[in-house]
Amino acid sequence: MGDSTNRILQRLIRRIPYQMLQTMFGKWAHLSREDLHSLDFTQPKWVLTEHLLALCEEKGLTVKHITELEMIYIIENPNQGMWHGFQLLDAEEDAPSIELTQFKEQFKANLTELISHVSIKIKKHTDEAIWIRVAWGDNFTKPYHLKPTYVVHHLQTPYVFVTGVTSKHKPLLNQALVLATRYGSMKDAHLSGRNLTAIRDLLMRQYQQVFPTKHPKPLQEKNPVPRNPNIEKEQAENTENRLQMACEAFGDGTLPQMQKAVYKLETKFRDNSNKTLTGREEPFRGVVEFASTNLLESLRHCVSSGMASTPVTPLLSSITQKGRNYFVITDKGV
Amino acid sequence: MSLLKPFSKLPGLNTANILLVENEEQFQQKLADTVVLQEKTVNVNVLARSLPLPMENEESRPRIDLVVFIIHLTSELSFQSAETSLKYLDPGYFQGKVCFLVTNARNVSVPPERLVSVRKLAASLHCPLLCAEDQTTEGVTTAAHRLLAILKVAAGLVPMATGLYLSTLTRCTVPSDIDQQNFE
Numbered sequence: 001m002g003d004s005t006n007r008i009l010q011r012l013i014r015r016i017p018y019q020m021l022q023t024m025f026g027k028w029a030h031l032s033r034e035d036l037h038s039l040d041f042t043q044p045k046w047v048l049t050e051h052l053l054a055l056c057e058e059k060g061l062t063v064k065h066i067t068e069l070e071m072i073y074i075i076e077n078p079n080q081g082m083w084h085g086f087q088l089l090d091a092e093e094d095a096p097s098i099e100l101t102q103f104k105e106q107f108k109a110n111l112t113e114l115i116s117h118v119s120i121k122i123k124k125h126t127d128e129a130i131w132i133r134v135a136w137g138d139n140f141t142k143p144y145h146l147k148p149t150y151v152v153h154h155l156q157t158p159y160v161f162v163t164g165v166t167s168k169h170k171p172l173l174n175q176a177l178v179l180a181t182r183y184g185s186m187k188d189a190h191l192s193g194r195n196l197t198a199i200r201d202l203l204m205r206q207y208q209q210v211f212p213t214k215h216p217k218p219l220q221e222k223n224p225v226p227r228n229p230n231i232e233k234e235q236a237e238n239t240e241n242r243l244q245m246a247c248e249a250f251g252d253g254t255l256p257q258m259q260k261a262v263y264k265l266e267t268k269f270r271d272n273s274n275k276t277l278t279g280r281e282e283p284f285r286g287v288v289e290f291a292s293t294n295l296l297e298s299l300r301h302c303v304s305s306g307m308a309s310t311p312v313t314p315l316l317s318s319i320t321q322k323g324r325n326y327f328v329i330t331d332k333g334v
Numbered sequence: 335m336s337l338l339k340p341f342s343k344l345p346g347l348n349t350a351n352i353l354l355v356e357n358e359e360q361f362q363q364k365l366a367d368t369v370v371l372q373e374k375t376v377n378v379n380v381l382a383r384s385l386p387l388p389m390e391n392e393e394s395r396p397r398i399d400l401v402v403f404i405i406h407l408t409s410e411l412s413f414q415s416a417e418t419s420l421k422y423l424d425p426g427y428f429q430g431k432v433c434f435l436v437t438n439a440r441n442v443s444v445p446p447e448r449l450v451s452v453r454k455l456a457a458s459l460h461c462p463l464l465c466a467e468d469q470t471t472e473g474v475t476t477a478a479h480r481l482l483a484i485l486k487v488a489a490g491l492v493p494m495a496t497g498l499y500l501s502t503l504t505r506c507t508v509p510s511d512i513d514q515q516n517f518e
Binding site for chain 2: 230231232233234235237238239305306
């Protein structure tokens with residue numbers, strides 16, 4: 001194994017937390033049972049790394065095998081790094097009938113045509129998602145494995161999630177994806193976050209949604225707290241209405257864990273008390289950012305407790321309705 | 335304007351009713367539960383967010399003996415909502431049947447002017463001002479205990495004491511130098 005391969009393996013082991021190492025190695029097909037037993041998991045990590053390096057040297061493992069381990073780790077823990085959502089547009093006739101082998105061949109062929117030195121690994125996960133790992137090189141250098149790009153695509157859906165791609169390689173990746181999935185183009189869905197499961201659930205609407213009804217009080221199926229007959233709530237109907245509207249806008253139960261919503265304002269300044277800024281022709285540029293550990297949960301609580309006025313303003317409800325968290329607001333609308 | 339009137343209904347035997355008005359609707363539930371626990375024979379609590387109370391419940395609502403406005407000093411909206419709700423009370427209530435309860439008075443991030451304005455409001459209406467701590471159970475129990483004491487007098491369950499008499503003793507006063515807060 002070369003020097004660079006050693007370095008890649010070392011970096012990878014350093015990245016994986018100690019508790020997960022044993023499970024990860026168990027899933028990696030290249031270490032047999034006896035090898036696993038021979039590794040002592042009570043030693044400090046650097047000692048373990050040395051043993052592992054020696055073991056891999058003995059077996060003649062290459063970069064390809066190490067990248068498999070990295071992929072296993074990332075698939076198990078996808079919620080790191082910044083994921084961006086993209087949407088594919090203009091489906092051609094055979095787009096819904098693409099299947100895995102066809103997609104794989106097409107993607108590999110397209111990308112290797114565009115850049116000759118690129119390392120691609122495609123894997124299908126149990127929940128119907130295709131994971132692609134791409135390490136980029138250029139026409140003269142070998143692929144650089146320390147900064148790979150990961151792409152997640154669910155076949156037959158027009159959504160793609162990408163992390164770790166630089167602006168130099170983005171158009172190439174886009175082109176390869178568009179051709180392989182038989183769509184016309186790909187656009188930015190303006191949705192990004194650290195938590196892949198959250199942005200996937202938000203974009204593909206996989207959380208519990210509440211639909212508007214003409215006959216309210218559908219939320220009473222939950223266990224009602226036994227009411228004390230001595231305590232009467234006067235404005236209970238208002239509270240129920242607010243809760244209903246909050247759940248309609250944001251969903252019920254556990255919500256996808258978004259961290260940020262950014263609104264970029266390009267509207268004119270409109271406050272009559274400030275004479276210097278009002279009445280200027282060019283728009284007043286500002287950025288409003290909402291940040292929280294669980295943004296949708298906080299917004300839903302704001303609405304149901306009455307802090308935000310109901311009906312829910314479309315600026316906030318578009319986070320869930322349109323599945324975005326970056327908005328540019330101009331005077332004509334969002 | 336639908337005013338809440340103090341003496342338009344007959345009182346019940348051995349009952350006293352307290353109305354807790356709070357914009358955020360959080361402290362009132364805890365307080366109501368504690369008040370009901372502490373005094374088993376007596377009361378009925380009514381919880382509201384702001385006045386005026388909805389007309390549909392007019393018939394079934396019992397006679398309210400004490401109205402408590404819960405103001406969280408951390409929020410300006412809380413104070414404003416309480417001020418607007420005051421307009422819907424019949425003046426008969428202000429003779430010992432209204433009380434102000436304030437939370438977070440010791441909080442450093444609260445602007446001191448807000449407490450001053452609540453005190454001025456309470457003093458102008460001749461009502462008592464209580465400070466409560468809503469995060470711990472002891473704080474809630476203490477506040478419930480004090481409210482029960484005032485409630486019993488306001489409902490006429492304590493012999494020889496009326497709400498008006500008690501309020502002259504407990505009403506909030508604002509010393510004249512409160513606007514100059516100097517610590518010399």
